[in-house]
Amino acid sequence: MMNKIFLDNGMEAVEATYTNFPLEEYNSNPFIQALPPLIDKQSIIRKLMFPINFKEEEREMDSAYRLHMIHRLYNIFQPLPIHLDIWSMVFSLIYQGYIARNPFDKEYRKYINQSGKQIINRSYDINKRVNFRTTASSGILIGYSGMGKTTTINQILTNIPQIIVHKEYNGQHFNQIQVSHLTLQTPHNSSLKALTLQFFMKIDELLGTNTFKKHVSRNLSTDAMLPLLGQVAQNIGLGMLIIDEIQHLQNRGIQQMMNYFVTLINSFGVSVLFIGTPASYSIFQNEFRIARRVTGNGEIIWNNMKNDKEFRFFLESIWKYQWNRNFTLLSEEIIQATYEETQGVSDLIVKLFVNIQAMSITSGKEDITVNMIRKVAKEQFKLMRPMIDAIKSKNPYKIAQFEDLRTMDFPTDVLQKKENIAHFMMKTKKTDKKVTQTFNNEQKIDINQRKVKKNNNYADDDLRRLFQQANKSDTSVYQLLLENGFIDDMNSWKEG
Structure with missing residues (x-):
């Protein structure tokens, strides 16, 4: 049990306790040993599962209250096989990235001191090959909007303390604050400076420091700020940087920003996790260095669920939470209708189920029918209808019209041909x-x-x-x- 402590700015942290791992490379490194021990699949499922409050007698309460109770469904988290893969990727990126960054390793400390002096003297060259062999890497999580990418990552990260305070390690004085992970949002204008400023502000918010005021000035270029960002990342023992909504990168900013991340991985040893929609496929396909680092280390493509056991399991797991007075059994007709109207997008499944119950309660029918599913989908999913129909059609050309829906299942050359025809026709x-x-x-x-x-x-x-x-x-x-x-x-x- 980790002891909770509070920093001067009121943020919650934990006091470091050290675990001995069966892996030799994980021991003798306080950054790794302060992290939670690795667990098996069953334990991961228990850690991730987030049931909601529900009592059968609530079905007898007044409709005014039940209409509020159904919104509890938006908080449910039901682990699926892909969540276990994402868990493994996140833990691997953080743990592996720390191997080369042992604060008690003489060579690493020498590198830190040398690079620190160069940064202070403004002689640090981010394009120069450094004498540091990183173990950090990058991972990619790409999936449809509504599948729960960011929610899943956040749920996993709740099991890794973000701020860890070290005081003593193996009888040696070790006064160090460790930040295991930090999440940034990709700026809509692909601005590296905006991303860097966001980093400094987030660190100050977490630790109560003044890095933003110390390192940021109007005349300082982005290239000059990157070494400062790397130095801060090393000083706080940053394990992983999460870049969300990576699809916001525009063509003019892709090359520069990818150079930025490669430097962060190679020169400062910080692992990077990219999260985005299928619109970000081309970013990684065109950037070989990032694609090379990702391959074999963490690449998860999260498409919509097929109409198979996984979809049925997910639907069954939420179906028991019914607040309409007459409990409706999950029939084959209801399963098929639900899939047709949602195409296996988890967010839409939950929203459809919530709105069906709302209609069931307000209409006084107090049960669920296939016609009700069709009616709710028609009324509530008007804006989503073209996208749902495109997924349902399995037509690469129609899917290609919505960048956030493209899947890796369709050959790139076929998609390109269809996009060219679409461009020609329009x-x-x-x-x-x-x-x-x-x-x-x-x-x-x-x-x-x-x-x-x-x-x-x-x-x-x-x-x-x-x-x-x-x-x-x-x-x-x-x-x-x-x-x-x-x-x-x-x-x-x-x-x-």
Whole structure:
């Protein structure tokens, strides 16, 4: 049991107690030994599970109270297999990152002193190779909005004390404050300076220090502030930096910010965890250095749940929390209707269940039906309907229209082709006849240049097969593209 203490600014911290690990590399390092011991899967599930208050007799209470009780469902946390993977990734990033940063290691202390002097003298070169072999790495958690990425990370981090106060280690004086993790939000304008300022302000808020006032000035460039940020991270024993909403990075800021994180990992030994929606795929696919570090260390792609055992388990786990007077059993029809209207997005499942109960209570019917599920979804998910329909269609082109829904299951080249067609269709405002003629002309040029044989047999997903089919029939290329789901019906766009 860790002893809680309070810093001068009122923030809660814990007094360091040291655990001996079976892993030799984890011992003799106070930063690691002060962290919680590693636990098995069953213990992880118990740590993560967050049930809500519920009593069957509450169903008999007045509807005015029950309409408030159903909102307890928004606080429920039901562990799933993917949560165990995320737990392992988070703990691995923090523990492994500290291996090379043992404050009692002579070589590490020598490196800290040398780099500290260079930073003070403003001679530190972030582009120069340093004599420090980091064990820090980066991890990626990418998933649909509403799957609970940030909530899961926060739930896991509640099991790791954020602020640890060291006083003595193995009989030696060790006066040190350790910050095991810190979360920052990606600025919408991709500003490195805004991210750096956010770091200093968060540290001051946590520890009651004045790093912001000490290190920040109008004339100080971002390149000059990065070494100062790294020095502060080393001084407080920062284990992991979490960068949330990474999809907010814009094209002009990606390269610079990724250089920033690579330096933070390589030169200062701080592990970095990126959290974002599928819109951030391209950031990591285009940045080899980050992708290389992530591969094998922590890369979790969290798509919507399929209509399988996992979805049913999740639905069953919340279904018992019913405040309508007549408890409704979970039937196969209800399961299928719930999946169709939510497509396995956990946030939508909970919201649908809450609103169904609200309708059940206010209408006086006091039970749940399939028609009620359809009606609630139609009324409450109006803004989400195009996205839900895109997921349901499994059509890569339709999904690609919503960057936050793209999955890694679809080949990048196919998505690119569809995005190019979408761009072409939206840019041109021509009649069907002119569009068809354009495609046919491009086909003829392609045939002349490549000398394609007429008897070529193309794969089903090859666009050239449609061109070939159009030549052998009276159907236009445009019509074939439309029928095969590569493009949308322009008339439906006009009607919308």
